[in-house]
Amino acid sequence: MKNLLNRATSSKRLHNLRFGLCLSLVAAATGFQSDPAQAQEIMPYEFTPLPAGTNLALGYYAYGHNTDYRLARGPTLRGSGLETHVGVARFVHYDEIAGFRAGYQIYQGFGGLQDARIGGQRLPNTFGAQNITLSAFLWPYINESSKTAIILVGFLNPPTGSYDPFAPLNLGDNRVRGTVQGGLQQGFGNHLSLDIAYDAQFYGDNDRAFPGTSLLRQGTTHRLQTWLNWRWNPSFNTSIGYTGIWGGEQRLNGVLNGARTEIQRIRFQTGYFFDPTLQVALELNHDLQATGGFKQDFGAVFRILKAF
Template identity: 30%
Template sequence: MKPLKWTARTYQNSWCGLGGAAALCMALTIPQAHAVDVDAGDYTALPAGTNLAMLYYQYATRDALYAKGHKAPGDMRLDSQVGILRGVHFTEIGGYIVDPQFLLPFGRLEGKDDLSALGSTSGVGDLILAATVWLVNRPQTGTYFGITPFIYAPTGNYDNDDALNLGENRWKFALQAGFITKLSDRVSLDLAGDITLYGKNDKFGAAKVTMKQKPSMQFQGYLRYHISDAWDLRAGVSHTFGGETEIAGVNQGDRLRTTKVSIGTGWFIAPDVQLLASYGRDISVHNGFREDDRLNLRVLKVF
């Protein structure tokens, strides 16, 4: 008797009817992006009139797929290369610093090994609009506290017949709070927490069924060691939970519980140009793909 070869389609047919399946069914549609990741220093308020232009590059490999804490058999791999174009403008409204901004993701997803049958896709992701309002802004002590609403518009490339998509075909809303303070002259603490609410996707999968999702939450923390005013080393941890899905009226039992860590550095190579690099990976995954490697690069220009 020949051993069973677990292709992407075999695995989807087997698990998508077993109640823990949306971990696969959703993961084959998009890489999980349920939370609002921040970089250390993002919640620093800048003077009104300041503009930022940023370009991100994110490369991630996912080497395992989990459902209810159990690793799927076979070699499940999904790689992504994603860029993000981001523009930010700082202004003052009613005595508070506010920064209306946009983020436009674009890139490529590719299934490999036992997921190679999924092929690849490339294009533009969903447009993100946001604006932080700083309720605490004390640059003299390095203390900041801000609240940011995010709106995700379903403008990205989406085809319900494709297993891989950059767009999600649904609206999303996230609310995040971020806090920065100095613990000493050389050490800063960054904390952030957010909740994401999901609209429904009424064209999910080949059958165009309705997919709904419960809110998810994420908490993030970073420590930065400032080697100089222009250069820092940083380490962070984040935990995401919630986000259970319902597909065609059936609860999937696929609640998220993912913990990841990262290390990196930020360096102002000129007063108006910063380079940022970080490396991270998931250390615990209950449902969905596990990222075994993630490289983030960012170029920031102040003008």
């Protein structure tokens, strides 16, 4: 009987050790990367080539209610969740270079991650700033008669955000990220239009990943986005969209940690111009599937735009 009790105790300790290790690896991978704090996540009419000299000031508030954490190549950790509150300030300037419409933009995200749980184990709340986003864009092809515009965009994220290697959740990630994006905006008549975007995001190494001296590496993330837009009148539009993300598998000290980026998301958006220079927009979204991270059951993005 004593041997049986010892074995049961040892088995329980081993289970707890494995679960604790799994929790640590998962937590190390859970750097917040929600949209629109990721600048590559587009909203409808994002690729409209505005006149040179135009400036846009935009403010975003994004909320996310996240549930079960599903490990890549592993189980779904029930009793998981995360509440995200993120604000983003964005500035866009349109210009012309060598006869091509072009420009640059800057994003800065900040906010908090609250009520985080993985497998029933609570994680501390965190607040701070995300890595700044520096971006430049150019339209190699614009055809106003066919309402066609093709755009190329580059993004750079230096490691400027808040980061603590001993914290399980961070808004910054202590690594350089770069993204290349191509997009198409196509109009059909006076009301209907289509936006399509593809991007690939590349990651530098995080040499101070949890628990302090670990090396975190991540594969390339790919994203496909579409919006089908209907402009009811010059002031009001509604849109339905889809985002698919895949790739981005992570390794901590060379070992797969169960985190990657695999999301299938449905999106709905409406926008209204109070005057030609002032617009408000609201997006609601839901993850149909998510692997290698939290599933966002409900997301909302509010945006205000001012042109000058």
